[in-house]
Amino acid sequence: MQTLTRNQQIVFDIINKSSEPLKAYTILSNVQKKGIKAPPQVYRALDKLIEMGKIHKIESKNAFVACQNSSCNVSKATAFSICESCEEVTEISNSKISKYLSNFAEKAGMEYKKYNLEFFGLCKKCK
Amino acid sequence: MQTLTRNQQIVFDIINKSSEPLKAYTILSNVQKKGIKAPPQVYRALDKLIEMGKIHKIESKNAFVACQNSSCNVSKATAFSICESCEEVTEISNSKISKYLSNFAEKAGMEYKKYNLEFFGLCKKCK
DNA sequence: TTACATAATGTTATTTTATAACAATAAACT
DNA sequence: AGTTTATTGTTATAAAATAACATTATGTAA
Numbered sequence: 001m002q003t004l005t006r007n008q009q010i011v012f013d014i015i016n017k018s019s020e021p022l023k024a025y026t027i028l029s030n031v032q033k034k035g036i037k038a039p040p041q042v043y044r045a046l047d048k049l050i051e052m053g054k055i056h057k058i059e060s061k062n063a064f065v066a067c068q069n070s071s072c073n074v075s076k077a078t079a080f081s082i083c084e085s086c087e088e089v090t091e092i093s094n095s096k097i098s099k100y101l102s103n104f105a106e107k108a109g110m111e112y113k114k115y116n117l118e119f120f121g122l123c124k125k126c127k
Numbered sequence: 128m129q130t131l132t133r134n135q136q137i138v139f140d141i142i143n144k145s146s147e148p149l150k151a152y153t154i155l156s157n158v159q160k161k162g163i164k165a166p167p168q169v170y171r172a173l174d175k176l177i178e179m180g181k182i183h184k185i186e187s188k189n190a191f192v193a194c195q196n197s198s199c200n201v202s203k204a205t206a207f208s209i210c211e212s213c214e215e216v217t218e219i220s221n222s223k224i225s226k227y228l229s230n231f232a233e234k235a236g237m238e239y240k241k242y243n244l245e246f247f248g249l250c251k252k253c254k
Numbered sequence: 255t256t257a258c259a260t261a262a263t264g265t266t267a268t269t270t271t272a273t274a275a276c277a278a279t280a281a282a283c284t
Numbered sequence: 285a286g287t288t289t290a291t292t293g294t295t296a297t298a299a300a301a302t303a304a305c306a307t308t309a310t311g312t313a314a
Binding site: 005006007008036037038040041044048 | 261262263264265266
Binding site: 060092104108114116118123127 | 186187208210211219221224227228231232235236237238239240241242243244245246247248249250251254
């Protein structure tokens with residue numbers, strides 16, 4: 001269990017407290033009072049947090065969320081559902097999907113390291 | 128079967144001829160001799176081509192590829208394998224995955240419109 | 255402790271990716 | 285023909301990400 005550096009902790013806290021995915025520049029503007037002044041400081045923290053599996057990047061939105069799956073310390077299998085109406089993003093932690101897709105990748109002859117899956121549609125509330 | 132406008136055709140042709148995913152500004156620099164001069168012209172064509180299912184965006188790379196699946200004219204289910212060594216991107220058209228994931232989305236209570244799946248690892252050649 | 259290596263931070267400037275806004279044409283419809 | 289709608293052209297700007305380099309902190313080994 002790796003401990004976070006000062007900047008990593010600051011960036012993680014704000015992502016973890018948020019109910020929605022945060023963009024890098026939103027994070028930046030929210031941590032400037034804590035002494036983080038420039039984009040590279042944020043991006044470096046984000047990169048490390050992703051490596052550790054503490055956060056994930058939602059590629060289709062260029063935004064970041066805290067990992068909901070406590071056991072996931074290296075994020076090699078991520079899946080999200082994204083509501084196109086309310087923009088809600090939910091992490092899907094379904095071991096069946098994970099097994100199914102891992103298995104598929106192996107059969108396809110690929111030496112698989114990770115995958116990312118993003119579902120788009122309407123969530124329960126919005127449909 | 129929708130016909131393409133002039134700019135859409137130009138942009139599609141260059142993506143379709145390419146053996147690798149192309150970035151928007153690479154496309155732009157390659158079509159300037161054909162009269163397309165500015166980013167919005169490229170991005171507008173890209174947006175329409177995506178809507179039609181003629182191309183897909185590789186979200187993790189901000190790059191665009193022609194759809195390999197002739198039957199796919201609305202791209203509601205896309206999957207790619209991405210080699211982290213040679214950068215090769217291959218579209219996966221596997222109806223089993225598609226059925227499996229569609230089914231999963233419905234069970235999860237989501238009104239699902241589309242998904243995008245990206246595998247990362249080493250391709251057959253590179254592993 | 256000191257010396258060295260490695261990781262993290264601070265800072266400025268720039269690159270890359272994407273869109274806003276508005277004017278001008280072209281195509282489709284009645 | 286006249287009207288609506290889609291597409292194009294153009295300029296400027298916004299948003300997202302990184303390059304490059306100086307500085308400070310942390311870990312480690314003699």
